[in-house]
Amino acid sequence: MNVLELKDVTKRYGEFTAVDSVSLTIEKGKVLSLLGPSGCGKTTTLRIIAGFTSPDSGTVEISGNNVGHLKPYERNVGLLFQDYALFPHMTVAQNVAYGMRYRGTPKSEIPSRVKQLMSLVQLAGMEARYPSQLSGGQQQRVALARALATDPQIVLLDEPLSALDAKLRLELRIELKEILRSVGATTIVVTHDQEEALSLGDEVVVMRGGKIVQRGSPTQIYAAPADKFVAEFVGRSNWFHGSRLSSSRDGVSIYVTSEGSELQAKTELSNQHDNADLCVRPENIELMGGAVGEVAQDSECNVVVGVVLDVAPLGADMHVVVELPRKGRLLAIRKNAGRSPGFVPGQPVRAQFSASDVLVFKAGGSV
Template sequence: MTVLELSTVSKRYGQELAVDNISFQVEEGRIVSLLGPSGCGKTTTLRLVAGFEVPDGGDILIRGESVRRKRPYERNVGLVFQDYALFPHMSVEANIAFGLRERGVPPAEFLARIRSVLDLVKMPDYGKRSPHQLSGGQQQRVALARALVTQPSLLLLDEPLSNLDAKLRDALRVELRQILTSAGITTIIVTHDQSEAMSLADHIIVMNKGRIMQRGSAEEIYSAPASKFVADFIGQSNWFTGRLDGGRFVTEDGLSLVIAGKAPSGAVELGIRPERIAVRTKSATAAVGVNALEGVIEKTEYLGSTIHHWVRFANGRRIHAVVQNNGQCFARDGESVRVEIRPEDCLLLTPDEPDPSEPRDDRQSIYTDGLAEREQRKVS
């Protein structure tokens, strides 16, 4: 059953088109993420669904009923805000009961429903505490319990983990996914964090400049991005410009790579994910692949679980490669290495159309020469 449907929805603020004629559906029990950079329209879309904004065009349906003209409290939608918005003068139980009271639920039902959601968010013994006695992660779970206790048709989460430190955010992602799955509630999550979207959502909708750029599972979007923008936003890539020559891609600086699959029509760019690049020392005995390039390790970053190499080729080109740390001996700065790339790991995409109103975004410098910027910041 379709719980939420947006049909050709648009929203304009003055001259700015924040949401540009978007359409999508969300089925019962699905967790969907709206993912994109700041200003892409994802939060405006959430506000339109919640009822805080009215669309200029199109319609929004919840369980088949148009809610375009309904107030937020008439939509049976639960919200968890970025700052949690807990009432500091109320206990955890009172915070959770607030939504029940506002929706006219009989007080006799309060205790059972509050206990049920506290169990769900793994905080059964915290009902009498005040928000200031809770950690950030615990406050987030109370805010989630307050939204779930009203049994909404749709749950909306606005950057739910952005206020937490990195380590807690990673741990809470797993818990949040388990809670949402256990509740079985249809959920929309707005985030700019690709890891958050990929770990929490069944389905991801990538947005940019008010439009939907691609939708699909995390695996589909990462492995087969529809555009250079999507490939760069979901992960990192080394980019090459050049031309197709039969089954090869010849870069502008003279590298030649065997490719697999059908190339798009028109001009193309080639992208290679850093983790799809094998880095082997000259003494390695593994068989040489079809795309084997000689280079020198210019810089190595040891990050525990992964090892990052920047390899410089004889023609001056530098690429970024990420190797999993399995306890193996790895190449060091200044060491000669062989870089190998499988043909099926070469992403061939049509270049994104430049926006004349924005400054040029040089993705090559961001992802292959970002090391120089980090080194400069250390010096300064």
């Protein structure tokens, strides 16, 4: 059952189209991430659902009912704002209970509901504190409890973790996912953070220029991006521009790149473009030292030679930047097991990757 359905929703501000004929559904109990760069339309879409912004055309339905005429407080929607928007003069308990008092929850039930929610967000015993007495992470949990207090049909989260430091964001991202799953909340998360979107969402919607460019599972979005924009925006990528030299019946094409290399790409026949942008994810690149002229044993394995430019240990990962002979650079990511990185600047290396790990896009366009 679809809890939310947007049908051809459009919103313009003068000559600028913020949301362009967006149609979207979300099933009960699912978490949907709206992902995209600033100005892509994701926040405007969220505001239209919440009732803070009226669309110029199109409809918004919640549980099959058109809510376009309803004010924000008349829609059974829970909201968690980027800045949390807690009332500073109210205690934690009063903040959590605020929506219940104005939506008809019997007074006798409010204290037990507040206690239940405080336990859910792991803040039991802090009901009498004020927001100024809480850390950023604790304020975020209070705001989440308030959003869930009225048992909303949809929970809308607008950049819910952006105000927190990196370590706390990771910790609360895990907790947030567990909480949403435990209560079965139908949720839309707006974010520009790709890791946040991929980790929280059962599905991810990528937006650009007011339009939806791809919708799919986190795995689909990352491994099978619909176009070059999605491939660039989600994850890290190495890019080559190539002209097709030949193709075989098994889907392997050979491209001559602008750097002078020949690369093999194994794709669907419909993706064998004469002029193509070729993408290789850094984690799919294996670096090998030794003689530069050696070739790979696998007939469908690509080899690009270069010289190590930089080695950067970044926590769990080791980033190795390779300078290519003619122009351009290549990023390879290895797992950092706490041992010697194995490569040093100035060292000749071979970068190897499979033909099936090369994503092919029509030059300047979509797949």
